[in-house]
């Protein structure tokens with residue numbers, strides 16, 4: 001099986017080219033690929049498949065995009081959207097010569113996202129609306145955190161904290177009320193770091209703590225704007241893996257940051273656990 005490996009601010013992915021939709025991406029295979037000791041190691045998998053090769057019901061408007069990003073978390077679960085993944089996906093498509101224009105649509109389970117390849121190496125994705133759904137809580141290492149529930153196509157709880165976030169223990173999944181989060185949730189802890197600058201850590205549903213999360217970064221920018229009574233603005237968000245920019249503009253969120261493909265190879269699936 002051919003694969004590539006890439007990352008966006010150190011949120012890393014195994015990329016599986018599958019233009020004709022022949023791969024059976026069972027959860028066990030995804031988990032084995034993402035295993036950092038016995039597999040390639042990654043926070044998730046990006047299957048690169050032609051939209052028209054997908055069976056079953058397509059997300060709204062998906063036909064307008066030639067390529068569909070089939071995203072899976074490291075535990076094999078399916079997620080609606082991945083903000084770092086879609087930039088890595090775009091970088092892969094461009095480098096493989098599978099798209100020609102610098103601006104193109106990518107279909108995802110959360111809908112079609114427009115990607116713009118910058119001349120400076122950064123990639124901007126129109127992430128659509130980041131919707132504030134109300135308040136929520138999570139318990140982390142025995143302490144309760146209040147936050148804002150935000151949908152970026154996938155579910156987030158963005159919790160502002162006062163002190164430093166570096167020492168917080170995100171080694172275990174935050175405890176949340178399943179009645180409030182029936183599909184699970186990605187939990188972000190963020191603090192303000194100057195005017196329009198935020199610092200964030202995240203525990204991702206299905207992947208554990210990661211060094212960056214694009215949808216989470218959009219969620220904290222939306223939560224910070226909401227707390228300041230603002231709708232629009234630009235936020236620089238620092239995560240353990242780097243820095244990204246979010247522009248909230250007229251109800252949509254534009255996410256800009258780097259994305260690279262670092263390796264190509266051949267995988268021996270029979271040797272995977």
Ligand SMILES: N[C@@H](CCC[C@H](N)C(=O)O)C(=O)O
Nearest residue numbers: 079082083084154213214215
């Ligand atoms: N790392 C991603 C988000 C991946 C999906 C998430 N774990 C979920 O289950 O919703 C990003 O960059 O947005």
